Amino acid sequence: MKRLLIPTALLMLAGCNQTSAPEALAVVSVSDATCRPTLNGRDVTGCFVTLTASRNDRLLSVAAPLAGMAQIHEMKIEDDIMKMAELRDGLALPAGDAVSLKPGGNHIMLMGLKQPLVAGEQVSITLNFEQAQPMGVRALVVQPPVAGAEHVAH
């Protein structure tokens, strides 16, 4: 019996081993989620994050309870003028590529904020992907270091 039982058990193990459903494997890891504090009297701010997908994916939309509207924006240069525009088709996340949304580049735009954002606070943002499950992120409100900022402070 032992001879029969062990291979059977092994096959069963092998069956359990496989995570065959690709959806379960489509995961996006999120790091360095930050938002800028709001400027006086403004209800708009930018948020930044680094996303790495385990399978080719796409950031389709974002949402934040604190903001009336949240969009993914790209920065592009047209006729020597830098323009900001919504990425209506979302942002491509090639597998294993760390895609950074960073100041001066692509970013998340929060509009119609219900309250001003102060450095040290946290903002909840939901990221919706084409493949991976939606993910909730808590972005820290920080003033991104700007070149020469320390000189301004003097």
Place this chain on the structure above:
Amino acid sequence: MTDIPLAKPPRRANVRPISGAYRAVWRWHFYAGILVLPFLCLMALTGGLYLFKDGIDAAVYRPISHVDARGLIVSPDRWVAAAQAGTGGTVSSVRLPARADEAVRLTVNLPDGGKRTAFVDPHDGQLIGVTPFGGVMETVKKLHSLSLVGQWANYLVEIVAGWTIILVATGVFLWWPRKREGGVLTIKVTEVSRRPFWRDLHAVTGLYAGAIIAFLVLTGMPWSAFWGAQFGDIVRESGIGRPQAPPAASPWAHAHHKDAPVGVGWTMEGAVMPSHHTPVEKGRLSTVVETADAQGLLRPYAVSIPSDPALAFTVARENRRVEDARSLYIDGVTGRVKADIRYKQFGAGAKAFEWGVFVHQGTQYGRLNQFLMLGGCIAIWLLSISGMVMWWKRRPPSLAKSRMGAPDAPPGPRVRAAVLCIVLPLAILYPLTGLSLIAALLIERTVLILRRKPNSIA
């Protein structure tokens, strides 16, 4: 052999022409058999399966290990990032396959201490699947080393190994022709219902396979928990094992368990090299792979990624013959080769023991080697089954009086010397076997004293 009485010999000595020494050895053979039979059967089965590791693995994991071969290969850093993003763990090693239609396998350490193997398509960096570490063949391997039930069980392997050698040695003694024309070389009795058939089957199988079984036991020892570790240290420290560090390289450091490189071979295990780089910049897999390929290292090879950025990456070729062994130690930041260790630099101890490892695994001499080792595994089953049948056929008429059907203890203490000549050297070579031997003798003494049969001490 044919004059062994089928029935139990009478209690009084020197009535039957069966020698005291013979009876004593038979008794040892019987008890050693009972002790190791279940373990040996398990190890023979799992070992037999493991001989066909590549084929079984390919069949089981084809859905996640097969990819479409394309010209483009994305950066190895993206393989790592995809596996880490998908599993939430940290990649500790990467196996690069020889074929373009095979997935890259990454070992991932999870934050909870678990381990997984992630399959990534090298052409587009997509994570295809995740299995428990090493997959189904790792389970087979852990059954083979008994470590599936716990690391402590690995010590049992050593005890079983020692007792198996006792079995082979006593078996040869029992087979040895005494006052007869010759030993049993073929099965002469073909009636399956009769005990002589099983005895001949046992004797003939043991005769032809005994050497293979003893070889498997001896070459399996480097893996064992106590003896293997002790011997490994001796080989390493005496300088007949791992090569001396090249003059340009920094001194070898002993690896923390987490940073122990994979696939560098038994005698190199635990050796890591500092990369001698200020750990400001993290080493990159892509840099290391580029260097390894430029150095002409043949795939498949495994890259161990150090968690400590001060250490060099280790790249070891996955070889099937000991002569093909080669490992590179590469600085992950600069891509500089810190050391290039090949077979010819191995000491005599490392050469001999790693040769044993590859023959044990059935890869050193190709198919012939593989099937010879498989023959050893099948022989163990034949010996176990025929041994059990023999015991069943010669068992006492009633097992009610808690008699096991063991051969009678020989009269007088003089024959003990003959048996101990076989057993004692083994007990010294394998201390754990010796300990189990003492335990077995103590238990037997106790049982005998309790039963008040002082005349049957072996």
